[in-house]
Amino acid sequence: MIRHIVTFSLSAESAEKRAEQAAWAGEQLISLVPLIPQILALSIVHDVRHEAGNADFALIADYADQAALDAYQVHPDHVRVSSSIKPLVATRLAIDFDV
Amino acid sequence: MIRHIVTFSLSAESAEKRAEQAAWAGEQLISLVPLIPQILALSIVHDVRHEAGNADFALIADYADQAALDAYQVHPDHVRVSSSIKPLVATRLAIDFDV
Numbered sequence: 001m002i003r004h005i006v007t008f009s010l011s012a013e014s015a016e017k018r019a020e021q022a023a024w025a026g027e028q029l030i031s032l033v034p035l036i037p038q039i040l041a042l043s044i045v046h047d048v049r050h051e052a053g054n055a056d057f058a059l060i061a062d063y064a065d066q067a068a069l070d071a072y073q074v075h076p077d078h079v080r081v082s083s084s085i086k087p088l089v090a091t092r093l094a095i096d097f098d099v
Numbered sequence: 100m101i102r103h104i105v106t107f108s109l110s111a112e113s114a115e116k117r118a119e120q121a122a123w124a125g126e127q128l129i130s131l132v133p134l135i136p137q138i139l140a141l142s143i144v145h146d147v148r149h150e151a152g153n154a155d156f157a158l159i160a161d162y163a164d165q166a167a168l169d170a171y172q173v174h175p176d177h178v179r180v181s182s183s184i185k186p187l188v189a190t191r192l193a194i195d196f197d198v
Contacts, residue, residue, distance in 0.1 A: 002147070005157065007106050007192040045196040048101070049165065055194040058104065066148065093106040093192040095154040097144040 002063045003099045007055035011090035022046055022057040025085045029059050035077045038068035069096065101162045102198045106154035110189035120187050121145055121156040127180045128158050134176045137167035168195065
């Protein structure tokens with residue numbers, strides 16, 4: 001199984017705006033679960049420390065294997081959601097590893 | 100409990116060099132476990148997909164609460180290890196959340 005963790009820091013100036021955007025983006029990503037069968041599990045976590053160098057939120061999702069993660073990445077609904085989130089993002093850093 | 104995930108992308112040009120550095124940095128971070136009692140669990144994961152926008156490795160660690168994570172951050176051994184890793188790093192993005 002592959003775990004896909006994506007950390008996002010948002011570019012909005014105010015913390016309130018970033019929190020609002022993180023909540024919206026998280027809901028968009030969670031809405032993919034019933035649409036993309038390759039998603040075995042998907043959760044959104046929000047940063048609680050607000051330290052310099054911290055992301056605003058992260059996606060943590062599991063897939064059976066790399067082919068399933070590939071299928072998720074190119075799925076039209078994932079492409080739609082990720083392109084709607086992209087303009088809000090300052091830094092995105094992902095990691096994919098076996099679990 | 101607080102989970103602290105830190106994703107690191109390294110600046111070395113060659114993938115081999117980055118893999119070597121990620122292995123070394125991971126060992127340095129793992130060596131902190133017996134030295135810093137606030138660490139409840141700590142693991143290092145290495146990226147398997149090498150996609151653009153992916154980190155090279157990540158630390159995933161658990162602490163009882165934010166005070167314990169604070170104590171970890173300022174612990175002299177953590178300061179020593181993180182300053183030895185810092186020169187290798189292109190992008191670092193962390194997230195801290197309740198589990």
